[in-house]
Amino acid sequence: xxxxxxxxxxxxxxxxxxxxxxxxxxxxxxxxxxxxxxxxxxxxxxxxxxxxxxxxxxxxxxxxxxxxxxxxxxxxxx
Amino acid sequence: xxxxxxxxxxxxxxxxxxxxxxxxxxxxxxxxxxxxxxxxxxxxxxxxxxxxxxxxxxxxxxxxxxxxxxxxxxxxxxxxxxxxxxxxxxxxxxxxx
Numbered sequence: 687x688x689x690x691x692x693x694x695x696x697x698x699x700x701x702x703x704x705x706x707x708x709x710x711x712x713x714x715x716x717x718x719x720x721x722x723x724x725x726x727x728x729x730x731x732x733x734x735x736x737x738x739x740x741x742x743x744x745x746x747x748x749x750x751x752x753x754x755x756x757x758x759x760x761x762x763x764x
Numbered sequence: 765x766x767x768x769x770x771x772x773x774x775x776x777x778x779x780x781x782x783x784x785x786x787x788x789x790x791x792x793x794x795x796x797x798x799x800x801x802x803x804x805x806x807x808x809x810x811x812x813x814x815x816x817x818x819x820x821x822x823x824x825x826x827x828x829x830x831x832x833x834x835x836x837x838x839x840x841x842x843x844x845x846x847x848x849x850x851x852x853x854x855x856x857x858x859x860x861x
Contacts (some may be wrong), residue, residue, distance in 0.1 A: 713853065715795075725778050733778040735855075749791075749856040753781045755811050758853050 701726045701762065709734075710763040711754060717741055719754065723762075743760030784805050785857040790815070792847065793854040797823040801858065802845065810849030818842040 704723055711719040711732060721737030738745055739753040774846040782790075785804050792800040792813065802818035824832050 715853070717853075719854075724781070725776060727777045727779070731778040733781045749854075751781055751857055753778050753855040755849070755852045755854070757850070 688755050696751065698726075698728070704762075704764040712760045712763075713754070713758045714760050715758070718743075721752065722748075724751070726762075727756070730762075732759065732762070734755065739757075754761055771846075779807075779809065781857070782855055784809075785855070789858040791856045791858050792848070792852060792855075793856075795851045795853060799823075800845070800847070802842075805844075811847075811852040811855070812849040812856075813845075813847040815845045815847065815851065816843065817847045821853070826839075 707723060709723045709724065710757045711721075711734065713719070717756035718742040719734055719737055720740070721755050724733035726732050732754040734754065735750070737749040739747045739749065740743055782804070782854065788804060790803065790804045792802075792815070794800065799821045800815060801821075802819055804814035805812040806817050809856075818841065820842065822838045822840070824836050824838070826836050827833050
């Protein structure tokens with residue numbers, strides 16, 4: 687978001703601004719998910735499309751869609 | 765959000781993905797290297813789940829005398845399972861294969 691209103695300084699607003707973008711999600715366990723960000727909610731629950739799961743940097747599995755429970759999330763990188 | 769309460773096919777919040785998987789086979793990843801595959805009968809906002817015809821896979825790392833580590837998987841079947849939401853990591857609808 688280009689404007690610097692108090693609105694866009696809200697971390698949640700950042701998350702809604704990257705919906706539809708390819709993202710990297712790292713969990714507390716170290717597992718990494720890469721996919722297209724479908725949606726996020728207030729718990730930081732995440733829906734990913736065309737999602738790939740990486741364990742120790744190695745591709746483990748592919749999911750068409752995946753729901754990730756928010757409490758496991760370490761970061762979301764756009 | 766303007767579109768909350770909408771009951772269409774849209775995925776406007778992450779849990780909609782779970783709602784669209786009701787009565788379908790889902791894959792669930794749990795804490796502690798456990799995975800479940802089964803039919804989703806019910807869920808709530810905590811991700812408490814009720815699954816039917818479940819296959820549970822438990823992965824453990826075993827060390828032999830030489831100190832060689834190998835992954836061992838144990839499978840268990842259950843007719844019906846209630847899963848407490850706090851152990852859920854990921855839920856994915858399984859495209860029927």
